Amino acid sequence: MAQDRVIIEKSKRMDILISSYAGDKPVGRSTKYSFNGIVDGNKQRYDTFNHRLGGAFKEYEGTTVPMDVEISEHEYNNRTYQDHIILQMYVDGKPV
Numbered sequence: 001m002a003q004d005r006v007i008i009e010k011s012k013r014m015d016i017l018i019s020s021y022a023g024d025k026p027v028g029r030s031t032k033y034s035f036n037g038i039v040d041g042n043k044q045r046y047d048t049f050n051h052r053l054g055g056a057f058k059e060y061e062g063t064t065v066p067m068d069v070e071i072s073e074h075e076y077n078n079r080t081y082q083d084h085i086i087l088q089m090y091v092d093g094k095p096v
Contacts, residue, residue: 004074005072005073005074005083006072006073006074007070007071007072008071008072008073008082009069009070009071010070011068011069011070011087012068012069012070012071013066013067013068013069014039014066014067014068014069015039015064015065015066015067016037016038016039016046016064016065016066016067016069017037017038017039017062017063017064018035018036018037018057018060018061018062018063018064018065019035019036019037019038019043019061019062020035020036020061021034021035021057021058021061022034022035022036022045024054027049030049031049031051031054032047032048032049033047033048033049033050033051033053033054033057034046034047034057035057035061044084045084046067046069046084046085046086047083047084047085047086048085048086048087049085050086052096053086053088053089053096056089056091056096060089060091065089065090065091066089066090067086067087067088067089067090068086068087068088068089069084069085069086069087070083070084070085070087071083071084071085072085
């Protein structure tokens with residue numbers, strides 16, 4: 001059974017290498033945009049529902065970019081999942 005999300009970090013600034021664009025997927029009436037990223041050697045999937053950021057993920061693939069990330073956890077079918085949602089990314093010090 002699904003449970004409410006628990007926010008671990010509301011807005012953490014991280015320098016993330018966009019290693020590969022993972023695509024977009026319809027979720028309800030929205031679209032989720034995802035990429036595979038690397039921070040300090042650790043690989044992780046990152047998502048956003050913002051179409052401008054989704055386009056920037058493609059454009060800056062292969063680049064390390066500062067981003068604000070919300071990290072949360074939720075349970076589903078007796079498993080705990082961690083979500084990494086991109087809130088904003090910065091190019092040349094300016095928000096996208």
